[in-house]
Amino acid sequence: MAGRSRSARRRLSAALWRRPWLRGVALLLPPLAWMLIFYLAALAVLFVSAFWSIDSFTGKLTHVWTWTNFDTIIHDPTYRQIAFRTIWMAAAVTLTDALIAFPFAYYMARVATPRLRTILFVIVLLPLWSSYLARIYAWRLILNHDGALNWTLGKLGLPQQGWAFTNTAIWIVFSYIWLPFMILPVYAALERIPDSFIEASRDLGGRNWTTFRRVILPLALPGLAAGSIFTFSLTLGDYITPSLVGNVDFIGNVIYRNVLGLTNNLPFAAAYATIPLIVMAVYLILAKRLGAFEAL
């Protein structure tokens, strides 16, 4: 009995070995099916529902094709302003993180000893994975009027700040929580530059600044692009940070309210969600040109 099942198993494995495509299909089918059914189908339903509308009397979904939602988004100044505010914030956060991350990653990759490099790596990795809400909450406590920052400023004899619940707070917190996502790819890109490239540039008479501008920066660009995908996308899709440390709406807040809040209008939320979707599609195409996908 045991021998027979063993030989059956053997035949099966031999058959699979002789037909590699069969093995490939068997391996690929389950994950692909999962992603197609639960993710792509969900995105498709989302897209289609953007063209539906809500009956203003009954509050029920009307499955009739209409451009009304997109019309509102384009022509209503409030929604336009919220969209531009979100994209603008995403750009500001991305730039801030790039500026903070670059010297840090440079030190990690090219100055620090291997031992220190490992330690710094863990120092960056842990905040990336540690609780997202905890980190937002920490900043709320820091920026409060009676928080740690004003206490420190007071000890130093400096004037108090009043950033709590302003756009400045949102900008600080976004830059803080997404910073590790920028550091790691930039570090990986810088680490891969061979020393000989830099020596060659010097031998050819390149000063420090020239070497930096013409050798290091172009080679680090895919890393910066890869990091910026995260900082940009995560900022575009976050509605929790603005609601916890700020007092203005971002794209995500409008979507949240229309799906789960009092204004129950899923078609409009779906239409509004196409904005971050389109922005990210354009961004991903640009990033791919810069070689970001090889640096992810």
Next chain:
Amino acid sequence: MEARATRISLGVWTGLVVLFLWVPLILICVYAFNPSNIQSWPIGGFSTKWFHAAWHNEEARSALILSLKAGVIATAIAVVLGTAAAAAVSRFRFFGRDAVTFLLVLPIALPGVVTGIALNSFFNNNPVHGLPPSLWTIVIGHATFCIVVVYNNVVARLRRTQTSLTEASMDLGADGWQTFRFVTFPVISTALVAGALLAFALSFDEVIVTTFTAGAQNTLPIWILGNLRLGQQLPQVNVVVFFVIVMTVLPVTIAQRLSRDTGILRRR
């Protein structure tokens, strides 16, 4: 190498960034020991009384249980599907291979709110059948973006190992299962565990997508978020947040150690 002045200023900058990254995390852990109801700085003493209160908080406890369940099931699904996808992509060349990678990365590359609302509208308004919010709607959402975490870890490991190992095993008369059990699995095991730990940490902490798939259920992050919004039970939130930090930091530290290790194939 770099001039001395450059190196020193880079070092100072690095030190400042380390402080920037860690001071808020340490501060939030200190607040867990704040005896007062008022969350101001400096804290008014040192006490562990809120640990007791948080432990006996029924809401927090059931939220924790839901989070653990969702995390474990989502991780299990992600491990199976992510490993299969990694094996297919690294061992076979086929049309649309890059598209598969792209599809797996998409849930974390697209803004979280898009994934959230997509799943929400799919569960609620799907023309075929509606899925009411349950543990399973949460799990489906989490597994979808956890697959890529396992996939990335395993694919990186498989890229570093040669196919000749499995061929040798087959030549020596092992069947497919034996080859997997005694050759492939030991090679990818540490990458697998590292991927699973990271997937669990991601699931345990996720809130943006979860709010759209959980309905009225509370996972631990949703419980924290609700209390932060309303400004309720903050001393207990401090303790829970402290606990969540520890719960995510531990698996990540272990995963980090494991992914440096290359399983049975030690680096020469």
